[in-house]
Amino acid sequence: MINFMDALMFYGFLQKALITSIMVGIICGVIGCFIILRGMALMGDAISHAVLPGVALSYMLGINFFFGAVFFGVLTSLGIGFISQNSRIKNDVSIGIMFTAAFATGIIMITLMKSSTDLYHILFGNVLAVRPSEMWSTLIIGVFVLVCVYAFYKELLVSSFDSTMAAAYGLPTRVIHYFLMTLLTLVTVASLQTVGIVLVVAMLITPAATAYLLTNRLWVMIFLSAGIGVLASIFGLYFSYTYNLASGAAIVLAATVLFVLAFVFSPKQGLVFRAIKNVRKRELLSR
Amino acid sequence: MKTAIAVNGLYVSYYGSEALKNVSFTVEEGNLVGIIGPNGAGKSTLLKALLNLIQKEKGEIAILGKTIKEMRTKVAYVPQRSSIDWDFPITVIDTVLLGTYPKLGIFKRPKKIDKAFAHECLEKVGMTELRNRQIGELSGGQQQRVFLARALAQKPEVYLLDEPFVGVDVTSEETIISILKQLRDIGKTVVVVHHDLSKATAYFNELILLNKELIDFGEVEKVIRPEVLDKAYNNQFSSLTNLEVKA
Numbered sequence: 001m002i003n004f005m006d007a008l009m010f011y012g013f014l015q016k017a018l019i020t021s022i023m024v025g026i027i028c029g030v031i032g033c034f035i036i037l038r039g040m041a042l043m044g045d046a047i048s049h050a051v052l053p054g055v056a057l058s059y060m061l062g063i064n065f066f067f068g069a070v071f072f073g074v075l076t077s078l079g080i081g082f083i084s085q086n087s088r089i090k091n092d093v094s095i096g097i098m099f100t101a102a103f104a105t106g107i108i109m110i111t112l113m114k115s116s117t118d119l120y121h122i123l124f125g126n127v128l129a130v131r132p133s134e135m136w137s138t139l140i141i142g143v144f145v146l147v148c149v150y151a152f153y154k155e156l157l158v159s160s161f162d163s164t165m166a167a168a169y170g171l172p173t174r175v176i177h178y179f180l181m182t183l184l185t186l187v188t189v190a191s192l193q194t195v196g197i198v199l200v201v202a203m204l205i206t207p208a209a210t211a212y213l214l215t216n217r218l219w220v221m222i223f224l225s226a227g228i229g230v231l232a233s234i235f236g237l238y239f240s241y242t243y244n245l246a247s248g249a250a251i252v253l254a255a256t257v258l259f260v261l262a263f264v265f266s267p268k269q270g271l272v273f274r275a276i277k278n279v280r281k282r283e284l285l286s287r
Numbered sequence: 288m289k290t291a292i293a294v295n296g297l298y299v300s301y302y303g304s305e306a307l308k309n310v311s312f313t314v315e316e317g318n319l320v321g322i323i324g325p326n327g328a329g330k331s332t333l334l335k336a337l338l339n340l341i342q343k344e345k346g347e348i349a350i351l352g353k354t355i356k357e358m359r360t361k362v363a364y365v366p367q368r369s370s371i372d373w374d375f376p377i378t379v380i381d382t383v384l385l386g387t388y389p390k391l392g393i394f395k396r397p398k399k400i401d402k403a404f405a406h407e408c409l410e411k412v413g414m415t416e417l418r419n420r421q422i423g424e425l426s427g428g429q430q431q432r433v434f435l436a437r438a439l440a441q442k443p444e445v446y447l448l449d450e451p452f453v454g455v456d457v458t459s460e461e462t463i464i465s466i467l468k469q470l471r472d473i474g475k476t477v478v479v480v481h482h483d484l485s486k487a488t489a490y491f492n493e494l495i496l497l498n499k500e501l502i503d504f505g506e507v508e509k510v511i512r513p514e515v516l517d518k519a520y521n522n523q524f525s526s527l528t529n530l531e532v533k534a
């Protein structure tokens with residue numbers, strides 16, 4: 001087998017895989033920042049699972065799975081909001097109820113279609129089998145998501161940090177919430193081929209959390225998170241190709257390694273520097 | 288003098304349990320008003336109702352003679368410190384800069400003048416040196432001053448502050464109250480939720496004494512009388528029994 005770099009020059013499928021996973025790394029990293037800062041990690045997991053019935057339905061109807069997935073993603077986030085606003089049931093519980101219901105529906109629909117290979121690929125991703133049309137839809141979704149975040153950066157910042165102030169000066173905070181849920185659904189759909197439904201949440205959360213440990217500014221965090229997502233995608237793809245591993249799992253583990261590095265060595269939050277600071281403080285005190 | 292805040296027959300409840308009952312008062316411009324009352328008296332609820340952040344059941348609220356929806360950019364709110372995520376990746380100066388957002392409108396970014404104005408506001412509260420710190424790396428008093436600076440950056444006519452002196456050091460408290468007094472003296476209206484009575488006379492010129500209902504309202508000296516205060520702070524048991532009799 002030829003090595004990764006040569007193969008990259010040689011094989012179109014690998015180039016497509018690389019481009020797709022880089023885009024996925026970027027958009028997951030960007031949206032992930034808002035997801036973790038708003039305390040919606042669980043919501044990210046939920047929406048990614050909830051698109052399954054939409055994907056299945058799209059296969060049945062023979063339409064682009066994008067439409068079905070977005071429909072079910074948005075429907076689920078509306079359902080979650082409806083239950084927690086109209087009863088005493090807390091948000092995390094309503095998330096748990098709705099997304100497992102949607103996911104179970106999706107599994108049954110796919111079993112009825114009797115095509116378990118499709119199910120396997122949707123659940124775990126297979127970036128090496130990306131078709132040109134799928135690469136292009138990922139790129140278009142990616143550009144759309146990035147333009148939205150750029151255009152509404154100010155509003156996303158203030159409503160994530162202090163939603164009370166945002167509401168007080170007249171921002172439609174609920175609309176912003178569902179808008180973000182829609183972007184999240186789009187990102188999930190764009191990531192299906194690369195990391196699969198089950199592991200999308202890792203790409204949303206792990207690079208963002210890594211960046212969170214490294215900076216005190218939101219825009220820096222967004223760029224770092226996107227960069228970390230891209231690194232994870234490239235390393236993951238490399239290992240996936242070279243050792244014939246599942247692409248989603250390889251990418252996620254690469255992201256996890258980067259997180260652990262930041263967790264241990266981050267200048268502000270890392271274990272190592274904290275320990276050094278504590279030792280210095282103790283020395284100062286004992287003098 | 289114009290009327291800054293007019294509240295008439297305000298009722299607010301959470302899931303059927305009443306938090307404010309029949310509250311009416313008016314505040315003229317250029318006053319520094321304290322809202323005082325025991326825990327759970329509905330002080331924060333009153334501020335949120337003024338901001339239209341919670342639905343009112345009944346009653347009217349007018350800010351500077353108009354509805355709050357029309358006057359949104361004229362009102363600044365300093366939230367209770369416990370409601371803020373202090374680990375958020377945002378620096379002191381960027382927090383103050385948020386105060387310029389309401390007047391910018393959608394899609395527009397803060398420009399040089401906005402940034403310069405944010406610096407000015409930060410200087411007023413004496414926090415220029417710490418401008419690049421993350422907000423969680425400040426003491427409680429410093430955090431409160433940053434949020435006051437953000438309110439200043441909104442250039443409002445009406446300031447609403449929820450418990451700004453809780454967990455705040457003496458210097459910060461003095462800085463904050465002196466700024467609030469300056470604002471009053473140039474004709475702004477400042478309403479401060481304050482849960483204890485100490486210093487009420489030194490800080491405010493009017494008081495709203497609240498315990499679900501409006502107990503009393505007016506000049507500080509008129510409100511701070513033992514028989515009035517008793518009604519707000521010690522009569523909780525008798526008001527409970529009253530409720531049971533009615534029900």
Ligand SMILES: Nc1ncnc2c1ncn2[C@@H]1O[C@H](COP(=O)(O)OP(=O)(O)O)[C@@H](O)[C@H]1O
Binds near residue numbers: 302328332333
């Ligand atoms: N979001 C809420 N949901 C339900 N009850 C609430 C909520 N916020 C406040 N309350 C209740 O309303 C009453 C008044 O609360 P609040 O205005 O916060 O009082 P204060 O600020 O005077 O301590 C309290 O009994 C409180 O438990």
Ligand SMILES: [Mg+2]
Binds near residue numbers: 331
């Ligand atoms: Mg309160």
